[in-house]
Amino acid sequence: MTGTRGYHHGDLRRALLAAAVEAIEESGVTALSLRDLARRAGVSHAAPAHHFGDKAGLLTALAVEGFDLLAARLHGAGGDLLEAGVAYVDFAVGHRAHFEVMFRPELYRVHDAEVRAARERAGAALNSGVAALPARPGADPGQDALAAWSIVHGFATLWLSGALPERVGGDPREAARVVIRRLFW
Amino acid sequence: MTGTRGYHHGDLRRALLAAAVEAIEESGVTALSLRDLARRAGVSHAAPAHHFGDKAGLLTALAVEGFDLLAARLHGAGGDLLEAGVAYVDFAVGHRAHFEVMFRPELYRVHDAEVRAARERAGAALNSGVAALPARPGADPGQDALAAWSIVHGFATLWLSGALPERVGGDPREAARVVIRRLFW
Numbered sequence: 001m002t003g004t005r006g007y008h009h010g011d012l013r014r015a016l017l018a019a020a021v022e023a024i025e026e027s028g029v030t031a032l033s034l035r036d037l038a039r040r041a042g043v044s045h046a047a048p049a050h051h052f053g054d055k056a057g058l059l060t061a062l063a064v065e066g067f068d069l070l071a072a073r074l075h076g077a078g079g080d081l082l083e084a085g086v087a088y089v090d091f092a093v094g095h096r097a098h099f100e101v102m103f104r105p106e107l108y109r110v111h112d113a114e115v116r117a118a119r120e121r122a123g124a125a126l127n128s129g130v131a132a133l134p135a136r137p138g139a140d141p142g143q144d145a146l147a148a149w150s151i152v153h154g155f156a157t158l159w160l161s162g163a164l165p166e167r168v169g170g171d172p173r174e175a176a177r178v179v180i181r182r183l184f185w
Numbered sequence: 186m187t188g189t190r191g192y193h194h195g196d197l198r199r200a201l202l203a204a205a206v207e208a209i210e211e212s213g214v215t216a217l218s219l220r221d222l223a224r225r226a227g228v229s230h231a232a233p234a235h236h237f238g239d240k241a242g243l244l245t246a247l248a249v250e251g252f253d254l255l256a257a258r259l260h261g262a263g264g265d266l267l268e269a270g271v272a273y274v275d276f277a278v279g280h281r282a283h284f285e286v287m288f289r290p291e292l293y294r295v296h297d298a299e300v301r302a303a304r305e306r307a308g309a310a311l312n313s314g315v316a317a318l319p320a321r322p323g324a325d326p327g328q329d330a331l332a333a334w335s336i337v338h339g340f341a342t343l344w345l346s347g348a349l350p351e352r353v354g355g356d357p358r359e360a361a362r363v364v365i366r367r368l369f370w
Binding site: 103105143144178 | 213215288289290295323327329331332335336337338339340341342343346347348349352360363364365367368369
């Protein structure tokens with residue numbers, strides 16, 4: 001079955017999400033509208049509403065995609081918390097639009113079942129890295145996970161905002177590794 | 186000397202900054218305009234432009250005020266890095282508008298001399314906390330400061346975004362203290 005301009009249904013949805021990422025990276029999420037999105041993707045102005053309902057629906061789909069991508073990257077670290085932390089930073093730097101939307105819950109439907117499931121998959125990957133840490137005095141899986149999340153989220157956010165001093169260097173993965181290593185190693 | 190509606194010059198400037206904070210907390214920084222600000226503060230529409238030139242000038246003044254407030258809070262921790270970290274989180278939670286603007290350098294003149302000076306005062310307070318840490322193997326003041334900044338910035342950002350799980354509890358200072366303590370203590 002093909003939709004507007006011969007896109008297969010799933011392809012059009014993906015094309016619209018890709019166009020949304022491009023638009024957010026160029027002009028920010030506030031400026032984004034379903035109408036502009038249709039123009040940008042070269043489809044009928046009704047196509048985005050058909051797929052996502054409204055702007056919050058579009059951003060919910062983007063958040064799901066973002067948490068899924070993040071979960072895949074974290075699971076790719078194979079249970080190594082240091083590598084998972086580096087992967088978190090690398091994801092944030094490589095997917096600015098997703099990362100921004102994911103952590104602005106006022107923009108989308110945070111209680112959507114797909115969002116919750118994707119967010120839980122990402123959280124589970126982080127928790128498995130914490131569970132694999134060598135035993136140490138004062139270990140507490142919940143607090144350790146929160147500390148790990150905080151340090152990688154903070155590093156990524158500061159990197160993206162351009163706030164870090166020049167001495168930090170140009171490679172976010174390497175810089176993040178040195179910083180994260182100070183937490184548990 | 187009195188200006189619009191009898192404000193003393195410095196008072197009007199402060200009133201405009203306070204009105205900007207209120208406007209950002211209500212409607213976000215994108216929606217803010219100098220004209221709305223004048224209406225909100227009950228002054229002539231020319232007053233904000235007279236004081237700040239343009240929106241970037243207003244946000245530069247807000248960033249200076251924010252970094253000054255932050256520096257004062259960090260210095261108030263008396264060289265104790267854990268307390269400085271808690272103060273950082275408390276500042277972010279209590280001054281959302283300042284905190285948002287400070288870390289969105291595309292919104293203001295980051296190379297402004299006053300911004301740089303205020304940012305350096307805040308950085309110096311963090312560095313003095315790092316310098317006072319007990320000696321430990323692998324210590325590196327620059328990397329330790331970056332790790333401390335990352336963990337408190339990340340915790341504050343996640344707290345503000347509402348992303349943290351409910352089990353973290355309702356008091357950001359207490360929750361931050363437990364998390365930060367995992368870094369060097």
